[in-house]
Amino acid sequence: MSVKGNKDMIVCDDVKKWFGEFQALRGITTTIGEGEVVVIIGPSGSGKSTWIRCINRLEVHQEGRIVVDGIELSSDVRNIEKIRSEVGMVFQSFNLFPHLTVLQNITLAQTWVRKRPKRESEEKAMSLLERVGIPEQAAKFPGQLSGGQQQRVALARSLAMDPRIMLFDEPTSALDPEMIKEVLDAMKELANSGMTMLVVTHEMGFAREVADRVIFMDQGQIVEEGTPEHFFTDPQHDRTKLFLSQIL
């Protein structure tokens, strides 16, 4: 049920995944269109992160199909690297490279994966740092920045690869309240520019304001999915009602 655009960016068909005996995903089926912003909510252990990590194959699904931008995820190495360079990801714990400066963090993959000349990579990195509001930090090391600044660098690092899809895995969960806003603002700006985004978050304000669609997951499956208005005014499933009543 894609809302925006006429092209399917991500198609998931009955995706299943086990960790040993434990089944983390019990059959996820949904389609995300180009330019759509989808927020995934749900209690911890419900499979939200596992699902989006399957989309760039940081986790390997065992059954079902995932098609990203027309390429099906299989064990073929070339497909994986191709898809990964089209799909950006922002992590809860930033995962910046601590031995490189902020600027080098953003230029490294551009020069080695995208094979861009050094000067072009640096110009791109500086323009992205300006876009997320911290061009003056370019020469510092990640350890010298605040959490919010680090997460914005991580965002710039992903965007430098010109991704067609951005995945966010609880990007603000490790931040304190004043820093959450600066990261969410950068994400809002990105959403307004037409990026296809898949966001796992507990920030209901962000979901209400920016999302085209909200997906509620529990026990490895999609329980309810709909527009933000639907979710915050008229949730249907009992489990959804219970979850929302506890966090709102």
Added chain:
Amino acid sequence: MTSPRVTADLRPPEPPPEASQPGAVVWIRHNLFRTPASSVVTVVLGVLILLAIRGVLSFVFDPDRQWDVIPRNATNYAVGTYPRENLARIWISLDIVFFLTGLSLAVWKPSGRTSVSAITAGFRSVAVVLLLVGVLAPATFSYRVETLVLGAVLLAATLLVDRTVGTESLARDVPMLGVIASAVALFLVVLWLLPIDDSTRIPFAIGAVVGLVGHLLGRFLTERVAPGALRATVTGLWLVSLPVIYLHIQRNPVVDVDTVTGEWLPWIVGIGAGGVVLISLVSRSDRERAGVLNALVVIAAAAVWAFSVPMVARAMVLLLAALSLATPTFGSSSSGRRNMLITWAVAASFVSYLFVIGAAGTGLETRNEYFGGMNLTILLALGAIALSFPIGILLALGRTSTMPVFRLMSTGYVELIRGIPLITVLFIARFGIRNFLPASFDPDPNVLVLGGITMFSAAYLAENVRGGLQSIPTGQYEAAKALGMTTAQMTMLITLPQALRAVIPAIVGQIIALFKDTSLVAIVGLAEFFRIARDVVPNQPASIGSILENLIFAAFVYWIFTYNFSRASQRLERRLGVGTR
């Protein structure tokens, strides 16, 4: 109910309160005699320490000890049996080291500044040692009085300097370079003033001038050349200096031109050109064709051992296979292809150069034993460090690899070598390995032993590096993968650099152990530093001293080296910010 409270004006930050320096008496009371029990411990341990010092001094000042044996054998200690009429070659080698040291000091600018109080503290410890010697040494009365007076004067001088400079002495306002220059000047002055017949005065003075010239050149260049390029060049010069010194300057090689041009040159040129073609082909191919080409070159690298070809050809094909395997990862863009071709040209030239020079005879009078003493110890230590580093890293990567063949080979190698004593490895390297090599290939014993130490050290280094790789959080791997990096790129750019930084202390420990372990080669017949200490007494014409003085001197010299390694590693850790970034 408390009423709400609002701070109208937020305060600006204030300077921290001034720390008061505790006086000596307070410090002693606080740290040495705080409780009755600690007072007893202080007194008992203090007496024990004084007794130990007295014991050492009675050994040193025992009239039977003839320390004269050390300076008399200084040349033996330094270079072993190196032909004496060619000692100028050793001095030229040292001048190269002095020159590069001066250059490096200018290029890397030891930004550290030290304080006056740190320097006076150094002199004060010397003064305390002199006073202890004066009080405790069982020497003649006049000697003890002289020592006491000297120590007291030095102590008074340091206290006077501290008092006059006052609190400013706490500031770090003395450049390290000045301290180094003063130390060199002091050394030269002492050398010239010592009442001995010494032939090293003039060469050392020349060395100091050479170092100064290097330093001035470095200063001149830092203002005109980009720092990155300059540092890379100086690092390259250091790496090149090792083979230049040991293969050319000290060995004076005489190349057997007929063998080289007749038998080797066609192979060198053929494989060199073939390598250029192969690497260009692989870098332009898609994955399947590159895979086929690489499989062929790996088969060729194995097959070439079955045929009777010169050793240099085998080594070059092996090198080509390694580079060709790396080409799909690093050489797929046009700039990457250029870099791979340059790497091949440099590596192939270097390997063929090593074989040509290595097989050459020497123009010096003696053949096998021209390396000896500290000269040989340093060759073995530096050579083994430089060579075992890349091998150890490859083994560590192999052991953490997901490919079962690499993992099995690396694990097998590491576990095998770690289960064998170094002395066994050295015996096999020196006497056993010849049985496995073609008769035409008969390396120098120094090279065989260096190979043995390298293989041994690489296994231990591999385990250190593997520990570092395991300390990298999974998030780093995930972030690199999410950016679309290949496994090779992830390793070279993200995980390995971080792993190496994390294990600097362990690697330095390994280097220290390796430096001391070079003394074991004495047992397989090489006359390195420790062997000289053992052999000078029985071998000299007139009997002076005993082996005891020599062994203690050797122990002291090894300690000086390793202590400085460990200090240098602490500085390196601070510089790279291990644990802070």
